[in-house]
Amino acid sequence: MTRKERFQFVLAYFSEHNPDAETELIYDNPYQLLVAVILSAQCTDKRVNMTTPAIFERFPTPQSLSETTFDELFPLVKSISYPNNKTKHLIGMAKMLVEKFHGEVPLTVEELVELPGVGRKTANVITSVVDNQPNMAVDTHVFRVSARIGLTVNARTPLATEKQLLELIPRDLVHVAHHWLILHGRYVCVARTPRCEVCGLRPACKYYKKEVEGKIPAPKKKDRA
Structure with missing residues (x-):
């Protein structure tokens, strides 16, 4: 199977089995999504969704978040990974939104990465989710799954994965x-023990062909009488 054929198989499979896939982060507007994505770095969406309601209630707008202090915001963020940095990033992000972008979340990658706590991955998430822009955010799941299946070849960085x-x-x-x-990486092609037995991508997956299928013992021949 060529790499192009592998892409075609994978896209056709997902188009049939999960056509309406979307983010599992809960949000009502671009500002809330931006806060959630910043918090989600090296943290589960489940934990973020447990944390953000209190933040959104206390700070419903970029303006209100920009006016808070570290000591006021930190208790609402402390259950998240790297709470010190993320608390500083959220306040800095809100201040820049107000001062430079009139309180509106910009929808270009170039502008978004100017915000504290926003890297290329976060910017790609915001623009693709909010505006359906053709930007591919590469997190650990996308990086791992793409390499395992064979969608990418020797892509050693997130940017290389994105480009391929x-x-x-x-x-x-x-x-x-x-x-x-x-979602495939989160629930099926998990990091330590991928669930190949329930994966519909097996016919196109290089990992399965090499690491799983080739090691399944052949059925024993029955002794002839």
Whole structure:
């Protein structure tokens, strides 16, 4: 199977089995999504969704968040990984939104990465989720799943993975393909012990062909009488 054929198989499979995939972060507007994505770095979406309601209630707008202090925000963030840095990032992000972007979340990657706590991955998430832009956010799940299946070849960085995925994913599918790969990595192609036995991508997966299928013992021949 060529790499192009592998992409075609994977995209066709997900289009049939999970056509409406979307982020599992809970939000009502771009500002809330931005806060949630910043908090989600090296943290589960489940934990973020448990944390953000209190933040959104206390600070419903960028303006209100920009006016708070570290000591006031930190107790609402402390259950999240790296709470010190993320508390500082949220306040800094809100201040820049107010001062430079008139309280509105910008929708270009170039502008978003100017915000404290926002890297390329976060910017790609915001633009693809809010505006369906063809930007591929590469987190640990996307990086792992793409390499295992064989969608990427020797891609050693998230940026290299992003570029290789964008080569063969149609532009109109990029925003949803991002979620397909994340969710597949979260629930099926997990890091330590991938659940190959329930995976519908086996016919196209290089990992399965090499690490699993080839090691399944052949059935024993019955002794002839």
